[in-house]
Amino acid sequence: MIVTLRDCPENTKCVLVDSDIPDSLKNRLMGMGWLPGKLIEVVRRAPMGDPTIYLVDSTKIFLREDESQMIKVKPVYPMPLAVAEKGVYKIVSFLGGGPRFMERAKNNDLSIDNIVEVISNLLRGKIIVIVNGREYTIGRGFSERIFVEAVK
Amino acid sequence: MMAKKIKIALIGNPNVGKTALFNALTGSHQYVANWPGVTVEKKTGKFSWKDYEVDVVDLPGIYTLRARSIDERVARDYLIQERPDVVLDVVDATNLSRNLYLTIQLSEMNLKTVLILNQMDQVENMNIKINTSELSKRLGIRVVETVATKGVDLNEIMEAALDTSLSVRYQIYPEPFEKLVKKIEEISKDELKNNDIPLRWLTLSFSEGDELAKKILEKGGLVKEIEKAAAASEYQNASLVIARSRYNFISSTLKQVEVRPKVSWTVTDALDHVFTHKILGIPIFVSILWMMFEFAFSSSSPLSDLIELGFNVLGGYAHAIPGWLGSLIGNGIISGVGSVLVFVPLIFFMFFAMGILEDTGYMSRAAFLIDRLMHRFKLSGKAFIPMILGFGCNASAIMTTRTIESEKERLISILINPFISCSARLVVYAVIAGAFFGKFAGLVIFSIYMISVVFALSMAVVFSFLLKSRESSPLTMELPRYQLPTGKGLWIYMWSRGKHFLKKAGGIILGATVLVWFLSNMPWGTNAQNSWAADIGKTLAPIFAPLHFGWHITLALLFGGVAKEVTVTTLGTFAGGNLSVFLKTVLDPINAYALMLFVLIYIPCVATQAVMHMETGSYKWPILSVVWSLSSAYVIAFLFETVGHLVVRI
Numbered sequence: 001m002i003v004t005l006r007d008c009p010e011n012t013k014c015v016l017v018d019s020d021i022p023d024s025l026k027n028r029l030m031g032m033g034w035l036p037g038k039l040i041e042v043v044r045r046a047p048m049g050d051p052t053i054y055l056v057d058s059t060k061i062f063l064r065e066d067e068s069q070m071i072k073v074k075p076v077y078p079m080p081l082a083v084a085e086k087g088v089y090k091i092v093s094f095l096g097g098g099p100r101f102m103e104r105a106k107n108n109d110l111s112i113d114n115i116v117e118v119i120s121n122l123l124r125g126k127i128i129v130i131v132n133g134r135e136y137t138i139g140r141g142f143s144e145r146i147f148v149e150a151v152k
Numbered sequence: 153m154m155a156k157k158i159k160i161a162l163i164g165n166p167n168v169g170k171t172a173l174f175n176a177l178t179g180s181h182q183y184v185a186n187w188p189g190v191t192v193e194k195k196t197g198k199f200s201w202k203d204y205e206v207d208v209v210d211l212p213g214i215y216t217l218r219a220r221s222i223d224e225r226v227a228r229d230y231l232i233q234e235r236p237d238v239v240l241d242v243v244d245a246t247n248l249s250r251n252l253y254l255t256i257q258l259s260e261m262n263l264k265t266v267l268i269l270n271q272m273d274q275v276e277n278m279n280i281k282i283n284t285s286e287l288s289k290r291l292g293i294r295v296v297e298t299v300a301t302k303g304v305d306l307n308e309i310m311e312a313a314l315d316t317s318l319s320v321r322y323q324i325y326p327e328p329f330e331k332l333v334k335k336i337e338e339i340s341k342d343e344l345k346n347n348d349i350p351l352r353w354l355t356l357s358f359s360e361g362d363e364l365a366k367k368i369l370e371k372g373g374l375v376k377e378i379e380k381a382a383a384a385s386e387y388q389n390a391s392l393v394i395a396r397s398r399y400n401f402i403s404s405t406l407k408q409v410e411v412r413p414k415v416s417w418t419v420t421d422a423l424d425h426v427f428t429h430k431i432l433g434i435p436i437f438v439s440i441l442w443m444m445f446e447f448a449f450s451s452s453s454p455l456s457d458l459i460e461l462g463f464n465v466l467g468g469y470a471h472a473i474p475g476w477l478g479s480l481i482g483n484g485i486i487s488g489v490g491s492v493l494v495f496v497p498l499i500f501f502m503f504f505a506m507g508i509l510e511d512t513g514y515m516s517r518a519a520f521l522i523d524r525l526m527h528r529f530k531l532s533g534k535a536f537i538p539m540i541l542g543f544g545c546n547a548s549a550i551m552t553t554r555t556i557e558s559e560k561e562r563l564i565s566i567l568i569n570p571f572i573s574c575s576a577r578l579v580v581y582a583v584i585a586g587a588f589f590g591k592f593a594g595l596v597i598f599s600i601y602m603i604s605v606v607f608a609l610s611m612a613v614v615f616s617f618l619l620k621s622r623e624s625s626p627l628t629m630e631l632p633r634y635q636l637p638t639g640k641g642l643w644i645y646m647w648s649r650g651k652h653f654l655k656k657a658g659g660i661i662l663g664a665t666v667l668v669w670f671l672s673n674m675p676w677g678t679n680a681q682n683s684w685a686a687d688i689g690k691t692l693a694p695i696f697a698p699l700h701f702g703w704h705i706t707l708a709l710l711f712g713g714v715a716k717e718v719t720v721t722t723l724g725t726f727a728g729g730n731l732s733v734f735l736k737t738v739l740d741p742i743n744a745y746a747l748m749l750f751v752l753i754y755i756p757c758v759a760t761q762a763v764m765h766m767e768t769g770s771y772k773w774p775i776l777s778v779v780w781s782l783s784s785a786y787v788i789a790f791l792f793e794t795v796g797h798l799v800v801r802i
Contacts, residue, residue, distance in 0.1 A: 022626070023361055023391070024218075024220055024626075025626045025628070026391070027216060027218050027360065027361075027391065028215060028216070028218075028220070028626075028628050029628065030216070030391070030392075030395040031215035031216035031218070031250075031253055031254075032215055032250060032628065032630070033249060033250045033253070033399070035392075035395055035396055035399055036392070036396075043424075044424070044428050045430070046428070046433075046520055046521060046523060046524055047429075047430050047431070047433050047434050047521060047524075048524035048525065049524065050523070050524050050527070051520065051523050051524070051627065053424075053428065053520065053631060057247070057249050057250055058246070058247055058415065059247060059250055059630060060424075060630065060631040061628055061629060061630045061631065062520050062523075062627070062628075062629055062631065063627065063628060064523065064527070064532075064626070064627050066626070067626050067627070067628075
């Protein structure tokens with residue numbers, strides 16, 4: 001699914017698709033190696049949620065929300081459930097994994113190697129999934145920490 | 153034999169070490185630090201090598217030749233207008249794929265380029281292998297490896313610079329596009345043949361949508377014809393094609409010359425994990441600032457005490473000299489200038505602490521952490537760096553606003569910078585707080601600094617409302633690798649910034665102090681109460697009567713407008729050796745704090761006003777700044793006193 005860079009939570013890796021950013025910013029980004037097809041890693045969001053550090057070609061730069069909203073990307077696997085479109089996935093890893101997190105994961109039938117079907121993901125608010133034939137709603141923050149792969 | 157003159161320019165991405173190379177080449181001590189945008193104006197130097205006399209120009213860093221902010225324009229315009237004989241393209245060798253983009257653009261400008269692979273020590277650390285001779289062959293330019301912070305091999309660089317055996321012939325764009333470029337060159341050739349502008353750069357930049365290129369072609373009346381030619385091809389908007397072709401060329405080149413190990417978790421990543429942490433990041437930032445102050449105050453105080461003792465002894469000797477000379481030296485110079493020189497260690501230690509902050513690379517992280525807050529105050533993270541530097545000196549900090557792209561935001565940053573309390577004002581606070589607040593002096597001074605930041609940010613909101621600044625410029629800021637500051641680097645940093653203070657003490661401060669001494673002893677033989685100084689002070693004093701500032705203070709503030717330290721030296725002239733005892737006779741603690749607030753806010757010093765004029769190109773803004781700050785200082789000090797005296801009865 002094509003999303004904006006802003007939608008991607010920390011640790012997402014994605015490919016730059018194209019962007020309708022103002023020409024001047026676009027040129028600056030190109031000068032820094034941000035070309036369509038490049039792999040971008042979302043490294044870190046600032047304490048107050050904005051800006052965000054991105055890594056491209058071993059260079060870290062940070063951009064604000066306003067700019068990252070204009071940049072379209074395609075997340076690559078393994079990607080957080082938060083940016084997964086409708087479809088069937090396999091859980092490959094959790095980010096973090098404190099006791100409370102694991103407890104919540106268990107309550108939602110989520111464990112590594114389990115199969116999840118995403119029913120609806122509006123990129124904000126909750127995500128609806130089906131696991132083991134039962135429907136669950138998963139919060140956004142939680143979904144950012146579950147990494148999935150496509151099932152062939 | 154006549155010396156042969158050549159002109160060399162240093163160019164490259166921000167924060168790759170151009171100024172370090174400049175220092176190594178010319179033996180000068182320009183200020184370097186580890187964040188993008190340290191150099192904002194071109195700096196020139198000279199050196200001679202064999203029978204050559206070489207002019208070196210250090211230019212601000214740029215990512216591409218498409219300039220937007222002022223510092224970038226300085227660099228680009230220099231390359232186009234001055235046409236240096238040789239360009240040393242300094243690159244961060246650990247990050248070739250990005251850095252070479254500019255290299256290609258330089259060759260398109262038809263500039264003789266030598267590639268300087270800097271930071272080769274880092275390359276070794278990171279286990280990257282670069283085949284330099286192959287790189288040179290593929291690029292068609294000479295390549296020299298350096299670690300500029302540790303000195304350079306002049307012979308190697310100069311031989312490369314004078315070598316004419318290699319030449320660049322890139323054909324990196326798709327064939328149909330190259331045809332279009334040729335065609336445009338053909339169209340513009342005759343019209344522009346008197347200009348010295350490189351045609352290939354012009355046509356490529358025009359195709360990228362560059363403003364300057366468009367302007368040049370418009371002047372020649374060529375735009376219509378060129379646009380027609382472009383419309384006939386499939387490249388109306390070629391910026392993506394151009395960028396992609398350049399990167400394709402770079403990556404195919406690098407495949408042959410560079411081997412990088414698989415990236416692992418680096419020290420920088422680990423440090424960033426902590427320093428930019430969601431919860432810990434901001435507390436760490438605040439504690440670092442606090443540590444900076446605490447370090448400067450605590451470590452300088454024994455030295456300051458020693459200097460004070462020295463001046464007391466000297467003052468005793470001076471008073472033994474009979475007549476006016478004794479008075480001039482004792483009351484004027486030693487008591488006046490001495491009261492400022494006591495703080496030399498404090499200011500040097502402050503700069504030392506700031507040097508560590510800047511050299512390590514923490515600055516950009518701080519900008520990252522604080523950007524959201526700045527955004528709320530209608531400023532960007534880039535505006536934050538001039539603010540931090542303003543704690544050192546507002547005049548030089550205002551220069552660094554050149555990296556800010558939006559013109560209005562830059563203006564706002566310039567206007568609020570004087571409200572950031574500079575090191576000169578620190579001297580004033582240290583004297584007043586020392587006299588009135590005893591062991592709470594440190595806390596009182598820190599509170600003034602906090603007020604300074606809050607006031608500057610609030611003024612940013614006010615100014616952006618008045619100037620109708622809606623846009624805050626898009627922000628793309630690079631986070632450099634962390635590095636350990638070197639002793640030599642810190643020394644250069646501390647010295648190059650601190651020496652202004654010494655120069656001021658020996659120049660303008662000394663001059664103003666002697667003037668004050670003279671005025672306070674005229675007509676000759678009178679006591680201070682009836683002197684000319686008193687006349688001036690008393691004439692103006694009614695203005696400050698609501699603030700309960702007597703004529704001494706009024707006079708001190710008047711002369712303090714020249715340089716803030718003069719506030720202290722002027723009072724020192726009247727103090728007869730013991731400034732804090734004297735201050736207690738003319739102020740109470742609440743007045744004293746109000747005076748600190750007044751000194752914080754009232755008029756930028758003459759040097760700052762001059763820089764404001766230079767940077768904005770008009771007298772309007774420095775005048776506005778003077779009027780604005782004077783009236784807000786008055787109002788705030790007045791409010792503080794009124795409320796203060798209501799709450800605390802002294």
